Every structure is written in structure tokens, then in C-alpha cells.
Amino acid sequence: MAYLEDVFVTEGVPEFTFVKPPNYTALLVDLRRKGKPVVVEGQSGTGKTTAVKKALAEIFPENMPRFLTPREPKDLPIIESINEESGAETFVIDDFHRLDKETKERLANLAKVIAERDNRDGLPKLIIIGINNVGSDLIQLVPDIAKRVGIHRITPGTPAVISEMIDLGSNLLNIAIKKPEAVIEDSRGDYWLTQQICKSICISAGVDQTQEKIREIDWEPTEIKAQVVETLHHNYDPAVREFCRGRRFRPTNDPYYKLLRAVSEQERSNVDLTELANSRQDIKGSINNVKDHRLRVLLKQKEACARLFYYDADTKNFTIEDPALFYYIKNVNWEDLRQRCGFRDDPQDFEWDIAISFAGENRPLAEFISEQLRELDVSTFYDRNYEDNYLGGLWSKQFLDIFIQKSRLVVAILDKYHKEKVWPTFERDCFNARVPEAEVIPIFLDKTVFPGIPADLVSIHFEYKGDVADQSDAIIDEVVLRIAGKLDSL
Template identity: 35%
Template sequence: MSKLTVEDVFKISGVPTHTFVKPSEFSRLMVALRTPGRGVVVEGPSGIGKSTAVTKVLDELEIAKDVVKLSARIPSDVEYIELLPELGGFGTVIVDDFHRLDDKTKAHLADLLKVTADQEDTTRKLVIIGINDAGRALIKSSPDLSNRIDVVKFEIEPDSKIGELVAAGENALNVRISAREHIIEKARGSFYLAQLLCMDACVAEGVIEKPDAERVISTSFAAVQRRVVERQKERFGDTVRAFARGTKFRPSGRAPYLHILKWLSESDSWSISLSEEMRKHPTEKVSVSIVLDQGYLKNLTDKVDISEILHFDPDARILAVENPMLIFYLRNVSWPDFVREVGFTNVDYRQTYDFALSFAGEDRSYAEHLRNALEDNGHTVFYDFAEQHRFLGQDIEAYMGPIYASDSRAVVVVLGDRYGRKRWTLFEASQYKSRIEAGEVIPIWSSAVAPSPYDEMRNRGGLEYDPLGDLLQQATSHADALSKMIAERSDGSSARA
């Protein structure tokens, strides 16, 4: 008779046997699954044990053999899923990875759930499994569905449940794991992570089969963590770095995607609401809102490699991990090293904006081109028209004053023929005046304005634009020069630090 192996005990693929622990929602899930004709939505983070729990409930109900299991990750299954509304009494069907279906298919399944519930059809039962807010996505398609389905939410499991799993594995394999308390803590409510960490500890100690006498697994958790993180770096590193760099990588840019990853690593859950995170992180709010509002984040997460590890719902603004090991990697990677690997030179900043533009209305055409070119280079720019909705009904001077005084890395002043003759340019100048000596105010002279011996900024290095020339070409060239200036100043501060 062959000996029990470590992979049989601490399973990281398939349904666990020796280490299965009933999750907190197990009883509620059983009631939902045995109620005829009523749809069930099982939602929660990846790796939390949703699919395993469903399988175990079906086994206990002794109906597993009659259930059809489909996955939105398998193209042939997706074709079958799309046909479900036309199939009549199809019995019990499970649709896993529901969040990966397109909106049209989700809407058809929502209609099917509604009709099945209204008709109390006992010949078919649809079970949906997806990551966070799968139920919300269904109800968005069919708002009156909320009272016709059972939504079972799998949250992060308590440490006591993770402890049960570890103890069951130790007993089955005849071992005692010295790092068990650290494993319980670092698993952060994930059965999957606990299995993997326990298995790695045993393998490192050379225990790959059940020993005749009890063995103490003395491998330190730090050693386990380093090995696991290193393996995940090989697995996720290139993709995570590509996400952090975004679509237009600039080493001196504001790094919005990098900050999104950091927020995800700090979350207690395996998904984050970007709206909530922006409220908690006002310094990064502007740069992240740009990649959200412009659809850049959606386009990035739609890329094949990235979509395998991250899922973004643009309507709910929720970003969730697709792979449970990704969150462990993000939580335990050395962030200073990661920032250096990605190549950002300016992530420890205090200002909200890279540049604040100051100009008179007559130069708006050029200023708008400049703003667009700077944003294309990965910078955040204060541009009055883009912020109008933020200061409606507010004290404009109180809102704008700090931006020109200190809340931007540099102020770019477009000195056209009307600058300094209008109220707002005078106000803005009064706010940034103290920054001129520090070289934080960059003048861009209009060639239509004759130099004056009384102009205090003429002795400062600046740029020049021709209001009658090609504004786009000039703005693009000037934006590149400003980007290089910020990059060199960032490198200088890093070197001094």
C-alpha cells in the first residue's frame, strides 16, 4: 500500500480530502442548493473555497453526478452557456468564473434565473460562481432579480477555520509544523494559501510522504515566505511589472498603476473599490482618476496576460485578483526593490500635480495642447477646465491657491500678451511668487510679447511659443522638455537621498 503523500494532504489543486474544512457559509449554501427552481449566486475572492464548497455540498446531497459543471474560461463551455436559455429542463448547471462572461451573456442568464424562479421550474437550477459582486452584476442586468435568487457571499475565513485546516493536515501527514501560527496569520483567511504554505514547509524539510514516526517541521516561516515569493516572482513578475508601468511608461511619472497595486496589497480583502481608495489616498487621486475616466485601466486589464491575474469592473470600479497567489506575492514583495525594478524615479512625492498651468484665456488653445501633451507623457496636470466640477459652489481662491503655492511640483506660466492683466492670473501669480527663486516656476514666453526691462522673469530660463505657429507641435516639444526637467530633478533628489 502506497504511503500518503504531502500533495494528497495539502492540496493546491482539486478538491481537498484530508484538509477540507467547512467554510462559514456552508450551511446556508446547502439550503440554497437544495431549494428547487431557485437560482444561486456564490461570490467571493479567488481561492477562498467557493467551488470546493459547492462540490462538497453536492456530494452530501448525493446529486453531484447529475450536475453539469461549466467554466467561462473554456470556449466550448461558453458556447453551451450561451445556449442554456433555449434548453428547457436542463437539470442543475453550475457556471463557474461568471465574471469572465460578456455583458450580453450575463444578461441572458439573469433573464433565465428570473423566468425559472417565476415559473417555479423544478426541472432546472442554475448556480453561478464568480468573484466579488457577481450578484451585483446579475442584478444590474435585471434589477427585479434580487428577490428571486439566493446570493451566498464567501468572505475571508476566520483564523480559527484556517487553524482547523492546518491541524487536519498535520494529523493526516503525522507532522507538527513549527511555523503553523505564522502560516495561519499570513494565509489571511485563504484555505488555498494555507495549503500551499504548509506544503512548502514540509517539502523544504524533506517530508514528502507520511513518516512512520511523527516529524517536527522546523523550517522557519521566513524561509517558506522567501521561497514562495521568489517562485511567484518568476510566475507573475513580468506581468505585474507591465501592469505597474501602464500603457505609457514614464520613469518620472505619477505611477497610478503602481499605486493601485500597492492599495491592493494593503487591502484586507482580495479586491478593492478604487472609488474608496481614492478617497483614502488624496495625493494619488488625480492620477488614478485619469486612468479610470479615460478607460486606460480597463484597456490594460483587458490584455491577455493581465486579465489572467486581475479583473476590473469599470461600472463598480472594483479591481479583484484572479489568482490567489498574486495577492500573497503583492503583500510580501519588497516594495522598494519592486519600485526600482519597475523603473519609477518619483513615487515618494507629496504634491498632487506634476504641473499647474497658469495662463490667460487668450492662450487657452496652446495651454490645452500643452496639458494634453504632458498627460500623454504620464504627468498629472492642473488645468482649470478639467477641474471645474470640483470647485462648483466652492471658494475658488481657497481651492486653487494651494495648488499654485505648493501642491504641484512645478508651475508652468504661459506669458501671453494678456497675462497679468486679468484677475485670475494676478491671483495665481501671487500664490506661486515665492517659488520663483527655487526654480519651480517655468515661464513660456509668447513671441507676440516684447521683452521689458521691468519683467522680473526674463532672467529665468524658459521656453517660447509662437501663437501664430503650429500649437500642437510646439506644445509637444515643450512637454518633452518639461518631462526631462522633472525626470532630472527627481534623479537628483534620489541621488542626494
């Protein structure tokens, strides 16, 4: 007789449904070697910690080493105190990637010193567990440690391995789960997610222990997915919402939401954002809006998001390495998520929040306004930032699109130069029709009168003296923040 919670285990180490990763024996040998530092890396859900615990249970059947993690405040002083004088104790440091750089570097140097000793008797053994590339990161901290440390990558389970796990549990419970291939496909090699899906299937069928007679269990994927999503909700919802809302929340600032929703509709969790944008004309503007700069900055500033999402700004590859997270976003109710994020419905997809129109004499001012808006997570069309994108094309054609339909608002820096020059005049001809719709924010630098722009139009009047550095604070207070405020009110 076995109980469901002991068979398909979602907390702790599974006793009956543990399957060895392909490199388990190599890991066991390095863990057994006295003093040899060991690094175990892999994406979330691949069973890194479980594999280490199983191997250590074989090595230390009566005195399992203690696992330490930065997640536990009480463990941090112990981690900080590990040194050459710690004796022949085995220290397992889980979630190594969460330590600060100084501590990681100190432990890496300690590992190097220990590894270099011919006789390691009496020295501590370090076992480091972390996310993908933690071994590579360690080598970057201490370059000459590579050949002295055992680095083992635990990869997601193959379909055969996941099938073995399902069979082990099913045999113990005396059941047969129909459509096991659907469980294998949905889990994407994630051991924990496989356990959770199987557990949810059993609960939905009222199976809580070994059945007297073999029982065949049919299940409805939609129902099980909803149950698993509910289970995952508290783990992922805060970070997913934080990602969707961006660096600076505005009810109309939803390009991150649109991007993540589009990723959830892909078959693979590694997505080229340039290809995705080109294949989704309906949200192309939103994806292009964030993929060059804003997404990288978001992940740099939002630690909770950076733990779940990875973005290579050079290749434009956006990756979700945790299969359970990918399962969550593929099956979450996106309309409900949109409401919980606080977004308003917006039928039009804009590539930029702001497009700046200016004469060449005011380029330093336009560039400064663009930079400051960018810091506020406002996407801004400033021509020099996008020249490479339009090489070989006609500015006249691009400006027609940008100032008429690709920008949410137009900011026009108006003075005598703007009225006299050919290109600024062409831009005004493009956006003048938007003035009655309150979609143009004029910044008057002098008293020049412009046809099509009413004298009583609510505008920004700014006395620009030609030196941005001298007036930077005033520009931010009187111009930039007012533009951002207008966006916030939309």
C-alpha cells in the same frame, strides 16, 4: 500513508483538508433543489468553486455536472447555447463576471424564467460562480429575480476554520507545524494560501509524505514567504507591474508604484487613500496625484488591474480583496519590482507633473491643454480643478508651493496679458528661479519680452487665434505632445 501533494492541495479540490464554510448546508440544499438558479459569490481564494464541487459530488456521486468558464474558449459556445430547451441538465458557470454584459443579461433572464416556473422538471438548472457582488450585479440586470434565486456568499475562513485545515493535514502527515498562528495570520482566511504556505513549510523540511514517527517542523517565516512569493509571481507580477507603471509609462511617473507600496505596508487590505496620504508626508503628493481621477481611469482602462484592485472614487477607499495578492505585495521585493518597472530614482515627490500659469484671457487654452495632458496620464495643476481643495486658504500661499516645489515642471502661457496682470506676474516671480534649471516650458503667444526668461530659451511658439475648437489638432500636436515629450525625457 499519504503524499504531501494530496494533503495540502494547491491544484484542484482537496480531498483530505477540505473544511466546510458556515453556510455549506444552505448551499447544498439550494444546489439540490430542481431548477432553482443558484449564485455563489465571494473574493478570490475563499473556496467558492471547491465548495460547489464538494456539494455537487454529494448530490451527483456518479455523474458530476460539467464546469464551464469563459477562461476556456471551447466552453464559450456551450455557454452561449444554454436556453430553455437545454433539458434537465445542470450547468455550472464559473468566472461568471468574465462574461460580456449581453451574455450575463441573457443568462439572468433565463434564470428568471426558470425560477418562475412552478414545475421545473425538464428545465436546466443554472449555477453561477463569481467574484464579490456578482449576485447584486445579476439583480441589477434583472431586478425582479432577487427572491427567486439562491445567493450564497462564501467568506474567508475564520482562524478556527484555518486551524482545523492545518490540523487535518498535519495529522495525516504525522507532523506538528510550529507557529501555526503565523500561518493563520499570513493566510488571512484564504484557503488556497493556507494550503500553499503549509505545503511550502513541508517541502522546506523535506517532508513529502506521512512520517513514520511524529515530526515537529520549525520554519523560518522569511524563507517561506520568499518561496510562496516566487510561486505567486506568475499569477500577479504582470498585473502588479502594469498597475505600477500607470496608463502611460514614464521613468519618472511612479505615483501608482508609491501608492501600492504604501498599501502593502498597511495591516489591512482596505485603505482610505486620504488618510494614507495625510499619514505619509513623504509620498503625500504622489497619492493625491492619482486618487481623485487617475486611479479610477487606470482601473477602467486596464482590465488586468481591475480584476485585482478595487477603488471607490467617492469614498477614496482602495481595496485588495484577494488575500493571496495582499500576501504577495506585502512580501515582494519592492526595490527589485521598481527596477523591473523601469523607474528612475527620484528623491523628490511631486504632487503634479505640470502646473499651468496663464492669464484669464487664455483660460480656454489653458483648460484644453490641461484636459489633453490628463488624457495622457499627466497630472496637471489647473486652478479651477482644485479650487474646492483650497477654500478658505490664500492663493498666494498655495501658488508659492505649487509653482516652486509641488510641480515637476511649469508650463507658462506667455503673452501681453500675462505680463500686465497682477496674478500671472506673481506666479512668474514664483517660478522664474526655475528657468535656469530647465524646469519651465514657455509657450509664447506673441512677441512680448519677459525679464528673467532669456530670448534664446528653447520655447514653444504658438499662434493662438482665440478659438480652441478651431485649433484643437494644432494645439495637441504643437503644444500638448511636446510637453509630454519633455516629461518622457526626464
